[in-house]
Amino acid sequence: MKKLKTMDENVLRLTILLFAFLLIAGVTKGDSFLKVSIFQTMGKQLSEYGLMAVGCGICMISGGIDLSCVYVANLCGIVAGLLMQKSGFPIWAAVIAAIVTGAACGAFNGFLISCLKIPAMLATLGSYQLFQGISVVISGGSSVGNIPKAYSAFGSVTVMGIPAAFLVFLAIIIAMSFFMGKTVFGTRIYLVGTNAKSAMFAGIKNKTILTGTYMLSGLISGCAGLLSLARINSAKADFGTSYTMQCILIAVLGGVNPNGGFGSIPGIAIAVLILQMLSSYLNTFPDISNYYRDSIWGIALIGVLIINFTLEKRKTARQAKMN
Amino acid sequence: MKNLMNKLIKQTEFWVFMIIIVLALLIQARSGAFFANNNIVDIMRSMICPALYAVCALLAFVSTGPDVSFPLIAALSSYLAIVITYGTGYDGPWFVVYLIGMFFGALMGALNGFIIVKYKFPSLIVTLGTSSLFSGILLGAFEAERMELPDTLQRFGSMNLLTVSNEKTGLGSALPMTFLILIVVYLIAYAVLNFTMVGRGVYAIGGDEISAERAGFDVKKIRFGIFVINGMIAAVAGLCYSVMSMKYLPTEFAGGEMVVIAAIVLGGARLTGGVGTLKGCLLGTLLLTMVTNSLILAGISVYWQKVFIGGIIIIGTAIPAIQYFLGGSRGKKVKGGEAA
Numbered sequence: 001m002k003k004l005k006t007m008d009e010n011v012l013r014l015t016i017l018l019f020a021f022l023l024i025a026g027v028t029k030g031d032s033f034l035k036v037s038i039f040q041t042m043g044k045q046l047s048e049y050g051l052m053a054v055g056c057g058i059c060m061i062s063g064g065i066d067l068s069c070v071y072v073a074n075l076c077g078i079v080a081g082l083l084m085q086k087s088g089f090p091i092w093a094a095v096i097a098a099i100v101t102g103a104a105c106g107a108f109n110g111f112l113i114s115c116l117k118i119p120a121m122l123a124t125l126g127s128y129q130l131f132q133g134i135s136v137v138i139s140g141g142s143s144v145g146n147i148p149k150a151y152s153a154f155g156s157v158t159v160m161g162i163p164a165a166f167l168v169f170l171a172i173i174i175a176m177s178f179f180m181g182k183t184v185f186g187t188r189i190y191l192v193g194t195n196a197k198s199a200m201f202a203g204i205k206n207k208t209i210l211t212g213t214y215m216l217s218g219l220i221s222g223c224a225g226l227l228s229l230a231r232i233n234s235a236k237a238d239f240g241t242s243y244t245m246q247c248i249l250i251a252v253l254g255g256v257n258p259n260g261g262f263g264s265i266p267g268i269a270i271a272v273l274i275l276q277m278l279s280s281y282l283n284t285f286p287d288i289s290n291y292y293r294d295s296i297w298g299i300a301l302i303g304v305l306i307i308n309f310t311l312e313k314r315k316t317a318r319q320a321k322m323n
Numbered sequence: 324m325k326n327l328m329n330k331l332i333k334q335t336e337f338w339v340f341m342i343i344i345v346l347a348l349l350i351q352a353r354s355g356a357f358f359a360n361n362n363i364v365d366i367m368r369s370m371i372c373p374a375l376y377a378v379c380a381l382l383a384f385v386s387t388g389p390d391v392s393f394p395l396i397a398a399l400s401s402y403l404a405i406v407i408t409y410g411t412g413y414d415g416p417w418f419v420v421y422l423i424g425m426f427f428g429a430l431m432g433a434l435n436g437f438i439i440v441k442y443k444f445p446s447l448i449v450t451l452g453t454s455s456l457f458s459g460i461l462l463g464a465f466e467a468e469r470m471e472l473p474d475t476l477q478r479f480g481s482m483n484l485l486t487v488s489n490e491k492t493g494l495g496s497a498l499p500m501t502f503l504i505l506i507v508v509y510l511i512a513y514a515v516l517n518f519t520m521v522g523r524g525v526y527a528i529g530g531d532e533i534s535a536e537r538a539g540f541d542v543k544k545i546r547f548g549i550f551v552i553n554g555m556i557a558a559v560a561g562l563c564y565s566v567m568s569m570k571y572l573p574t575e576f577a578g579g580e581m582v583v584i585a586a587i588v589l590g591g592a593r594l595t596g597g598v599g600t601l602k603g604c605l606l607g608t609l610l611l612t613m614v615t616n617s618l619i620l621a622g623i624s625v626y627w628q629k630v631f632i633g634g635i636i637i638i639g640t641a642i643p644a645i646q647y648f649l650g651g652s653r654g655k656k657v658k659g660g661e662a663a
Binding site for chain 2: 065112116118119121122123125126127128129130131132133134136137140141241245248249252258259289290291292293294295296297298299301302305306309
């Protein structure tokens with residue numbers, strides 16, 4: 001019960017931050033920022049790395065980390081793209097093949113981490129090189145283009161003004177919130193992340209939980225890869241390498257504890273929104289170099305950690321006084 | 324217990340060494356060019372920067388946890404050193420430029436150290452954040468671009484320790500003076516880690532922080548000091564890189580951290596802290612440098628390079644697990660040794 005309350009507090013804090021930011025942006029750059037087209041572009045961009053952040057986030061909740069999200073996404077995009085290029089290969093089958101690839105990559109990570117007991121960071125560090133290598137080998141090092149129109153149209157379709165990609169993002173967020181918050185498996189992920197040893201003694205099969213978590217992360221990354229394939233009409237082995245850092249940042253900003261056990265999917269979703277708005281807002285200033293974004297994200301990451309730390313400390317101090 | 328630990332660590336290094344020899348023989352058998360003098364010198368040359376970074380990664384790993392900020396500390400501090408050298412028109416001995424770089428590197432390392440020591444955040448997250456910050460400062464605020472080196476560094480870069488040329492192919496290769504810097508850094512690091520109290524402290528706080536504190540080590544000071552020194556070594560590595568390519572290339576630094584971390588893990592450093600040696604870190608670097616440099620000699624396409632590196636990292640990190648499966652009792656001893 002207490003855990004639930006702190007999680008809500010964090011989501012509340014983030015929501016307030018989001019609206020405060022919207023207000024500032026609206027007042028200072030109202031004419032060029034508050035436009036439907038800008039929000040549509042944001043919706044398309046954020047769904048890709050937003051999904052990867054969710055994948056990375058659940059791994060962090062389980063006490064590990066997934067550095068391979070971006071490369072799993074690229075691999076899935078390349079697999080789907082190559083299959084679609086073949087005439088007569090149905091598009092839905094290519095999509096399924098990509099998602100299965102993602103899940104298989106994730107399961108491989110999960111196997112390394114849970115069965116071979118390699119620390120998650122190192123396992124995914126090695127596997128991302130492997131996945132990137134496989135992508136390079138099967139794509140021949142160049143980008144995979146020539147995507148059938150029927151599929152790439154998905155990248156520009158809007159439903160009542162909302163980009164379809166964003167709807168996919170929203171659907172996965174809702175499904176994952178339900179999964180992490182309401183199902184037995186989700187609760188067990190939190191337990192394993194809080195304390196793997198006690199979870200084991202409580203009769204939870206850690207290996208199954210961890211493998212499942214990483215498989216899920218790979219599956220979600222696969223969806224992200226499919227979305228970016230539709231949006232930019234091609235897939236490449238080294239696309240979006242800076243997203244790795246961004247995903248971790250989003251997860252931490254969204255209240256995920258890097259040591260595992262804490263965090264919520266809605267928190268991650270709101271953090272994605274905040275980050276994308278911040279970066280689109282900065283884009284409306286032509287004289288601010290894109291590279292400044294790196295600095296701002298770095299400061300935001302450490303700043304959020306420090307703020308959370310101080311708030312937590314104050315709260316424990318208050319509780320200690322009350323007792 | 325200590326003997327046992329040493330023996331086990333030696334085993335990891337021994338295996339890496341065996342893999343290196345097998346790989347070298349394989350490449351030699353397929354191409355006949357691996358043991359050519361120019362190839363050996365080439366490998367030594369390409370090892371210099373990764374091996375310097377590896378010291379940073381090792382110190383951080385053994386005492387605290389992964390540090391991924393060293394490539395950007397290297398980029399930013401060498402940029403500042405070069406710009407200041409230009410600004411003042413300085414044209415004296417090269418090591419003054421290195422000292423300037425080390426000063427800035429130390430400042431950036433101190434920022435890492437401060438945040439990690441004060442708030443006890445995971446070092447991976449903190450250094451990811453700071454390296455993003457440094458990258459923004461370098462490319463956004465300073466708008467760094469590729470530039471020529473000042474005269475003093477150019478002179479230093481054109482000095483060679485030794486030059487060889489292959490009689491059969493006519494290909495030549497030179498070992499730059501920066502190799503001496505590598506040797507000096509390793510000798511100092513070796514002496515400090517093995518023969519001083521502070522050096523033992525580095526291992527102690529990584530093994531068990533609370534026990535180390537009870538044993539009288541100042542955990543905070545040692546940890547902070549490690550990150551400051553990491554910053555300094557990173558700055559040296561950054562300047563060496565620039566000197567060796569005879570140009571300052573701001574965008575070439577980022578992205579190298581993962582391979583370096585992989586190298587030291589192959590060399591036997593443990594993510595859990597407290598375990599890892601300089602020997603292992605050199606061997607791991609050598610192995611990965613060989614893979615990147617010489618696979619092409621063995622007739623394997625460059626496309627496969629990443630697959631090989633990924634595979635080697637996974638197999639290398641899985642070795643402790645495999646050892647554990649092979650002999651239960653030995654596995655338990657590994658655990659005991661770690662805690663000691």
